[in-house]
Each structure stands twice: as structure tokens, then as C-alpha cells.
Amino acid sequence: MSEDNPKNFYRGRLAPTPSGYLHEGHAHTFSKAWKRARECNGTLVFRMDDLDQSRCKEEFAQACIEDLKGLGIEWGEGPDLPGEYGPYMQSQCADFYYDALVQLWRKGLVYACDKSRKEIRDVGLLNESNAEFLYPEEFRSNEEQDFSKNxxxxxxxxxxxxxxxxxxxxxxxxxxxxxxxxxxxxxFLVWRKDGFSSFELATVVDDQRMKISEVVRGEDLLVSSARQCLIFDAMGWDRPKFFHCELFLDAAGKKLSKSKRCLARLFTTP
Structure with a gap:
């Protein structure tokens, strides 16, 4: 997307994870994504980020689509409106993610990790915001990689x-x-030992192959965006633009829960 003329080529996306119901915070972010696409006379893509099949349920996926449509949000491509950049469900895109892993591996940019979360926590190296434990440099693998097999x-x-x-x-x-x-x-993890891509790698691969020009998401994903920038750069791909929305918090100042379906009442209450 040209910075001088953002209407030149704009592709935004909605990327809900059907591991629970959408809440007001999601509504705010997805409404902003829809408005940004409309303002730029662009295309809005619906992608179901159902990567983790152990947490995602069809019930939540269906409720997500119904709630977004109930809010008047429309998209031009998605599982229900196929286009040239499908599949539009991450559960159908495993080969794309593995291909990206292979490319990073052949560049020497990833390494096998056998350390558990407990081992990482026990080192006690917290990041600046105390939100996550850093992976210690001394835990890195320095073994030579065998490039004769994937x-x-x-x-x-x-x-x-x-x-x-x-x-x-x-x-x-x-x-x-x-x-x-x-x-x-x-x-950071780009691939999990259960055979699935991490959120960061899958998101980068999908945003690239779908030609997403601006990513609209909550500001709780700022650090994740920085990680994704590293992957974009490593793959030799142009980064998208970013728009991080203000978070909606509950009365206790905590992130809203996905456990209850609350959006439906926003458009069903008289």
C-alpha cells in the first residue's frame, strides 16, 4: 500500500479465533477494520483463525459470523465468499505454514527447542512489562542442522x-x-511439537498470501506485531501497515472474557 495514497490498494482483514464468544472489545476492533476498509475503498477479508483445533469449536465459529453480520459488518472475501486468496480457514492451511518453517530453517533462523515452560519460568527472566518470561540465550541450541532432510x-x-x-x-x-x-x-516459538504452527508464523504467512495491506488489531498485540515484523523481514516480504485499537476493559481493569455470548444482545435488544 502506498503511504502517499492509501486508497491505491487496501486490503484489510477480520481474523477472529473461535475459541469463545466475541465481546465488545472484538466488536470495536472489527468495526474499526471494516470502517478502515470502507474509508479506503478497499476489500475486507474474513479469515477464521481456527489454528488450535483443541480450543476452537464450530459453535463459536458460527456465533462469530452471526454476531458480526448482526453488527452490520460486511466482508468481500471469506469462507462464505471464496476469492483467489483462499483457503480462508487456518485449519486448512498447514502446508503453507510448514513451507515457511522450512524456508526459515534453511536460512538458519530457527532452531529446535526442548525446554519446557517450567524451565523457562524457573530462570525468572521477565520482559520489561512483566507480561512474559524471556527465553534465555543460554538455552539456545548450537547444534549443526542436517539440511539433507526437512x-x-x-x-x-x-x-x-x-x-x-x-x-x-x-x-x-x-x-x-x-x-x-x-x-x-x-x-519465540514459530512451530509447536504438536505439529501446528504458532500464532505468529501462521498470521504472517496468511497476511502475506492474502496481500493484507493493513492489520487492525488490539493494542494487547503490540509485542506480537514486533515479532511478526521480524518474520516478515526474514522471509523477504513487505510488512503490512498496523493500526492497534484501544483495549476495552472490565470494571476491574482486566481484559474482557470470551466465555459469555454478549454481542448478540447489542443488536437484539429493542
Whole structure:
């Protein structure tokens, strides 16, 4: 997308995860994505991020579609409106994600990880916001990789970051943002030993193949966006633009829950 003329080529997306019901925060973010696409005379893509089949349910997926349509949100491509950039469900895209893993692996940018979450927590290395534990540099694998065969799908694979590296990007709401490896995050999972891609890798691959020009999401995913920028750069792909929406919190100042279906009453109550 041209920064001088954002109406030149705009493709946005809705990417709900059907692991629970949508709430007011989702409604705010998805409404903003819809409005941004309309303002730019662009295309809005609906993608079902149902990557984790152990958590995702058809009941939630159907409720998600019904609730978004009830809010008047429309899209031009999706599972119900096939286009040239499908599939539009992550559960059908495993081969795309594995191909990206292989490319990163052949560049020496990922390594096998056998450390448990408990081992990582026990080191006690927290990031600046105390929101997550950093993966210690001393845990990295330095074994030579055998490029005669493709990487195993039954192993955890981590992206090899450079401590001290700064990742910056322009957010279309928050302005210029900068994150630092070793302070905000460190080596992160791109593939899980249960045979599935991580959220970060799958999201980057789908946004690239669907030619998404701007990602509208909640500001709780700012660090995730920085991680994704590293993957975009490593793959030699152009980054999309970003627009991080303000979070909706409950009375206690916590993120809203997906456990109760609350959006339906927004458009069914007289």
C-alpha cells in the first residue's frame, strides 16, 4: 500500500479465533477494520483463525459470523465468499505454514527447542512489562542442522533473535513505536511439537498470501506485531501497515472474557 495514497490498494482483514464468544472489545476492533476498509475503498477479508483445533469449536465459529453480520459488518472475501486468496480457514492451511518453517530453517533462523515452560519460568527472566518470561540465550541450541532432510513437525522450533536489536514500525493510531529484543521479547516459538504452527508464523504467512495491506488489531498485540515484523523481514516480504485499537476493559481493569455470548444482545435488544 502506498503511504502517499492509501486508497491505491487496501486490503484489510477480520481474523477472529473461535475459541469463545466475541465481546465488545472484538466488536470495536472489527468495526474499526471494516470502517478502515470502507474509508479506503478497499476489500475486507474474513479469515477464521481456527489454528488450535483443541480450543476452537464450530459453535463459536458460527456465533462469530452471526454476531458480526448482526453488527452490520460486511466482508468481500471469506469462507462464505471464496476469492483467489483462499483457503480462508487456518485449519486448512498447514502446508503453507510448514513451507515457511522450512524456508526459515534453511536460512538458519530457527532452531529446535526442548525446554519446557517450567524451565523457562524457573530462570525468572521477565520482559520489561512483566507480561512474559524471556527465553534465555543460554538455552539456545548450537547444534549443526542436517539440511539433507526437512525439519521435524513434532519438535518445538524457535525463531533466533538478535539480543539488543530494535524493531520499529509506524502505527496508524499510536505513531512511531520501537521494541527491543532482550527487553520486550526474545526467541519465540514459530512451530509447536504438536505439529501446528504458532500464532505468529501462521498470521504472517496468511497476511502475506492474502496481500493484507493493513492489520487492525488490539493494542494487547503490540509485542506480537514486533515479532511478526521480524518474520516478515526474514522471509523477504513487505510488512503490512498496523493500526492497534484501544483495549476495552472490565470494571476491574482486566481484559474482557470470551466465555459469555454478549454481542448478540447489542443488536437484539429493542
Amino acid at each position: 525439519p521435524s513437525k513434532k519438535v518445538n522450533w524457535r525463531f533466533r533473535t538478535q539480543w539488543g536489536e530494535k524493531i520499529s514500525f509506524q502505527d496508524n493510531r499510536l505513531g512511531w513505536l520501537e521494541f527491543e529484543v532482550g527487553k520486550d521479547f526474545s526467541d
